[in-house]
Amino acid sequence: MMNKYPEKITNTEELEELLSRPSKEVIELLKHLDGDIIFLGIAGKIGPSLASMVKRACDLAGVKKRIYGVSRFREADEQQHIENLGIETIKGDLLDRNFLEFLPRVKNVFFLAGMKFGSENNLSLTWAMNALLPAMVADHFKDSRIVAYSTGCVYPLVPQESGGSLETDTPLPIGEYAQSCLGRERMFEYGSTRYGTSTAIIRLNYAVEPRYGVLVDIAQKVKNNQPVDLTMGYFNAIWQGDANNAVVRALGHATSPAWVLNITGEEILSVKAVAQAFGMIFGKTPQFTGHEAPTALLSNSGKAFALFGKPKVQIEQVIKWTAHWMQEDHKLLGKPTHFEVRDGKY
Structure with missing residues (x-):
């Protein structure tokens, strides 16, 4: 198994290998884990690399182990790509109760389904995906272990000097999307x-990775000579491969009552400084609009670092990978994070 990281990522295959590369701790966890594994909502941004990491670790x-991936698979090649990873696919709508009840009740569940982009345009579906579905899943898989993705958006905006919100802080979600995400958490807590x-x-x-994320959002603005909004002046980010490793290892720490864990990077990053770093690489002078507000959406991941160690890939490296990826005009996922949003309306 490779341990070193390249200076540049030259193609999708190399990128996917890095994103799904399991740590020795993940391999050890899978070696002793009982039961099969299912990924609900596998076809999103994170699911393929997370499932691939688990398969490689096994x-x-x-x-x-039998490893299942469940999704509507709206794109024709998505399902084939997942199957090529060695994952058994099941196609269907998780909100269809008959379909959900058809799913095998395996021991280990990763819940990745949810709605964010365009959530303001269809709030009832947003609540159905982010709160009703978790209640249904918590019931169907009540005898399983569940790792459920949530978001730092359930926290309020906090001062940069605070170091970010802790798991023990009271959630104060801004806007209906974030409120629905807290609803998701509460449903899994109830089931637990x-x-x-x-x-x-x-x-x-x-x-973050070179095809999407806050770094890509900022880099695109700089590369295309568009102004970068500084109003949300600070953010957290973590290399998706490091996040995947932590998420898989969280399976070994699942408890009842449910247990909450922040996963993000070490640093509080400056939007302006990151834009300037991309500007240096691209040979561009970044343009800015607005001024840094005194608060931002920030999380503190000290609890995860104490359990799993700090991320192995530094954000400076991801900035270089992202810049090269874009200079080579490789494919982007076209899914902006809307990190600039301060009112919760995504």
């Missing part, structure tokens, strides 16, 4: 308490 650990389901809730903020 192979390296020498254990055989009612049924004794071992559950870990992951407040992720933000995972």
